Structure formats: structure tokens, C-alpha cells
Amino acid sequence: MKNIQTFLVIVGLALIMSACSPADGNFGGSEYMPDMVHSLAYEANVYSAYKHNTWDKESTISRKALSNLHNPVKGTVPRGYAGMEFSGNSPMMEAKLRGETQINEIPVPLNGSAPFYYGDSEEERARAIEEIGINPFPITAEGLAEGKELFNIACAICHGTKGNGLGYLVDDEKNPLAKYPSQPANFTKDDFVNSPNGRFYYAIMYGKNVMGSFRDKLSYEERWQVIHYIRSLQAKAKGLEYNEKVNTLNPSYGRPAAMGHVQDVAPEAGAAGEGTEHE
Ligand code: HEC
Numbered sequence: 001m002k003n004i005q006t007f008l009v010i011v012g013l014a015l016i017m018s019a020c021s022p023a024d025g026n027f028g029g030s031e032y033m034p035d036m037v038h039s040l041a042y043e044a045n046v047y048s049a050y051k052h053n054t055w056d057k058e059s060t061i062s063r064k065a066l067s068n069l070h071n072p073v074k075g076t077v078p079r080g081y082a083g084m085e086f087s088g089n090s091p092m093m094e095a096k097l098r099g100e101t102q103i104n105e106i107p108v109p110l111n112g113s114a115p116f117y118y119g120d121s122e123e124e125r126a127r128a129i130e131e132i133g134i135n136p137f138p139i140t141a142e143g144l145a146e147g148k149e150l151f152n153i154a155c156a157i158c159h160g161t162k163g164n165g166l167g168y169l170v171d172d173e174k175n176p177l178a179k180y181p182s183q184p185a186n187f188t189k190d191d192f193v194n195s196p197n198g199r200f201y202y203a204i205m206y207g208k209n210v211m212g213s214f215r216d217k218l219s220y221e222e223r224w225q226v227i228h229y230i231r232s233l234q235a236k237a238k239g240l241e242y243n244e245k246v247n248t249l250n251p252s253y254g255r256p257a258a259m260g261h262v263q264d265v266a267p268e269a270g271a272a273g274e275g276t277e278h279e
Helices: 002-019 057-061 063-067 091-097 122-131 141-154 197-206 220-238
Strands: none
Touching: 122 197, 141 220, 197 220
């Protein structure tokens, strides 16, 4: 009895040991539980990564499937699609994304990023000012509140909380150490009140002279909400109105939410040109 047990143990050990035969020449060696070594995880577009994955027929056959593109996982929402029913490539969804179906369905670009087709030069600046028109977001109370907060954080230190160019950095009444080398723009001046939105958008993207760029500080929507808020400051300075109900400043700057949806609002004009970039 004891002999048989010893014999079985020895046979067992021999079997296990033989599974660990070393690699040699063209022979890659045998592996014990190879699944632990070679992950079966999905890898997009990496067909050849599975060349080691050949220890049985099944895995060899599934190589292609493992390395192909896959549909979005059921029940998940791709970035930028929050709040929308996602049903694949439907024209309905396209229309929604473009803001063509309902009030408040603003053309927010996917992933909060929008193409910006303008390079950093005087000609490109002029082109942006000419082409970038109405604010793609309707004027809302929440948007103005957000714009105000962002403006006070990012711009007011120079341009002043009233947008009159008298920020803390340059206002020697409030700040005896004020020594800023350049006068920040006074947005309440006619020049700026009469300038189209493109001038503001372009300045945010590229800055101007000593003013730095804010393209990486503010998202696409945030930039436009800041511009709405600047317009509201201008309206205040002029005794006009620019809010969610009325816009007596200039109808081509922004559309009050109360007015409902306008079909022909172009989010950002401009054909592809130099400096084409996604932002
Ligand atoms: C560090 C100070 C500073 C900050 C912060 C700042 N700016 Fe400026 N900005 C300036 C100065 C200075 C000028 C004038 C540049 C010139 O004309 O030489 C200017 C000019 C501008 C102009 C006019 C550009 C033109 O076409 O003439 C706009 C629009 C503008 N800023 C928007 C903003 C906005 C929006 C913010 C916040 C997101 C901001 N700025 C933050 C200093 C600043």
C-alpha cells in the first residue's frame, strides 16, 4: 500500500516536472497555466499582439475578434453625450447635438472641444473677428452667473470687475504698488462695445501683447459664458440690457434664452484654414 502511494506521488511529480520543459531552439517551452501569463484582455487594433496566444485552438481562432474595434459597452455613455439618449449613429442624435431639435439644445461640441480654425497672426485675428459671430449659447441667468465667476477669477485682476480696464493690478487707488506695464482693455469703451464676439473669443484664445492666452484655462463653453458676461457689463455701462430675457445691446451678440430657439445660429463660422486645430 505504502509503495503504491509513493509510486503515485513520484509519477505525479514527474508529470508536473515534465510540464516545465525548458525552451529550446524552435520550441518555446511548455507552460503551466499559461492564461496567467498571457492576458486575454481586449486590445484595440493590435492583431499581432496575440502571436503567443496559441496554446489552444479556441484562443487562436479568437485572435482577430480580440483585437478588433468593438461597439461601446452597453449601458455606458460616451464622453460628451451626457443627457442625451444614445442610440448609435442616429440622425436624431446628430440633430440634437447640433441644437436643431429643441430650445436649449445648444450645439455643444463633443468632449467640450470645438475646432478653432485661426492661426496666431494679425490676418488671422482679423478673419476671426469677421467670421466668429453670435454666441452659440443662449443668454441664461446661470450662464451669466458662471461667466461672472470666471471673469472675476481670470480677467478682473487686470480688466476690473466692471470690465473698465481698472483692475487691481493697474488701479493705483486701491493698490499703491500698481505698476502693470500695459493698460488692460476697457470693455466699456465704444470700440469694444461695437466689436463683434470674435474679437473677444480670439483674445481669449491667443491673448494680446502682455496678456497671456486663456485657451487652456477656460473650456469652450466657459469662454462663451465669459463673453456673455462681458456683454452684460457693457450693457450696464451703456444703460442697456443684456440678460436671459432681453438683449438691447446688439442682437448679433447673443440670444436671450426666453426668445427660444433660432434655427440658423452657426456655432463657429470659418472654413478650415491655416492653424487648423482642435481646441
Ligand atoms: C494679466 C492681466 C490680464 C488678464 C488676467 C487678462 N487680460 Fe485681457 N488684456 C490685458 C491687456 C494688458 C490688454 C491690452 C493688450 C494690448 O492691446 O496691448 C488686454 C486686452 C484684452 C482684450 C482686447 C484685445 C483686442 O482685440 O484689442 C480682450 C478682449 C481681453 N483682454 C479679454 C480678456 C479676458 C476675457 C480675460 C479673462 C479670461 C483677460 N483678458 C485677462 C491684460 C489682461
